[in-house]
Amino acid sequence: MSAAVPDDALAGGTPADDDRSVWRSIRGVLAWCVAFAGLAAVVGFLSGVFWWGVVDLPTYTIGEDFRAYTTERGLTEFFSTDAWFSGLGLVVGAGLGYVAWRWFRDLGWPVTFLAGIGALLAGTVCDVTGQWLGPQSFAARLAAASPNDVIPIDFQLHTPVVLLVWAFAGVLPVLVVSSLGPDAEEEPRPRRPRSQGMDTGRNQAVEVGQVVGHDIAPLPEPAPRRRFFFFGRGGDRS
Numbered sequence: 001m002s003a004a005v006p007d008d009a010l011a012g013g014t015p016a017d018d019d020r021s022v023w024r025s026i027r028g029v030l031a032w033c034v035a036f037a038g039l040a041a042v043v044g045f046l047s048g049v050f051w052w053g054v055v056d057l058p059t060y061t062i063g064e065d066f067r068a069y070t071t072e073r074g075l076t077e078f079f080s081t082d083a084w085f086s087g088l089g090l091v092v093g094a095g096l097g098y099v100a101w102r103w104f105r106d107l108g109w110p111v112t113f114l115a116g117i118g119a120l121l122a123g124t125v126c127d128v129t130g131q132w133l134g135p136q137s138f139a140a141r142l143a144a145a146s147p148n149d150v151i152p153i154d155f156q157l158h159t160p161v162v163l164l165v166w167a168f169a170g171v172l173p174v175l176v177v178s179s180l181g182p183d184a185e186e187e188p189r190p191r192r193p194r195s196q197g198m199d200t201g202r203n204q205a206v207e208v209g210q211v212v213g214h215d216i217a218p219l220p221e222p223a224p225r226r227r228f229f230f231f232g233r234g235g236d237r238s
Helices: 009-010 015-054 073-107 110-133 138-143 160-180 196-202
Strands: 059-062 150-152
Touching: 015 073, 015 110, 073 110, 073 160, 110 160, 138 150
Parallel strands: none
Antiparallel strands: 059 150
C-alpha cells in the first residue's frame, strides 16, 4: 500500500525550510547593508582628505601690539569650507544614492532611507576627517602667538546644517530613477486580441477581383478647386 505525497508539501516545503529561507534572506540583506555602510565610510574618509587639501583657510596676522588682523578677502573666505563641503556632498551623495539603488532596489521604498543614511554617514565621516587633519584650538594658538605670526582659523563647518545636502543628494537619484523607470509592482497589461475583421485583410489571401470588407461606402469624389487666376491656353474662363 503506497501513500500519495500531498501537492502542498511538494510545492511549499516544510515550515522549517521556509523559516530558514527567510532568515537567510534577512542575513543577506544585513550583509549588504554592512557593506554599503563600509563603502560610505571609506568614501567619506577619502572625501574628507580631498576637502582638507583643497580648502584655503583664511589667516590672521599678529601685529606688534599683539592684535590679530585679517584682510577683506580673508573675511570672504570664512565660509569656503562650507562651500566645498556642499559641493562634495552633491557629487558623493548622488553617487552613493545610485549605488544604493543598484544594490537595494528589490527592497522597495526602504532603499530611499538606506541611500539617505549612507550619504549622511559619508558626510559625517568627511567632516570628522577634515577636523582631524585641519588645525584646531584657534584661541590657544592665538594666545601663544608672537608678532608677525600668521594663524589660520580652525578647520570646521560654520553651518552644520549643510550635512543635509549630502542626505538630499543621496535620495535624489533614487527618486529620479524610480519615477522614470518601470514600476516592478505593476502587472503588465494583457495584449489586446485582434479581431477577425482585422485578420481578414492582412493574413488571408485575397483573390483577384475579390472585394474585401463589407458595407463600405465609396468615397466621394473630390470637388474641383475653383481657380481665381486662369493661366490656361487661350486664357478661357469657365
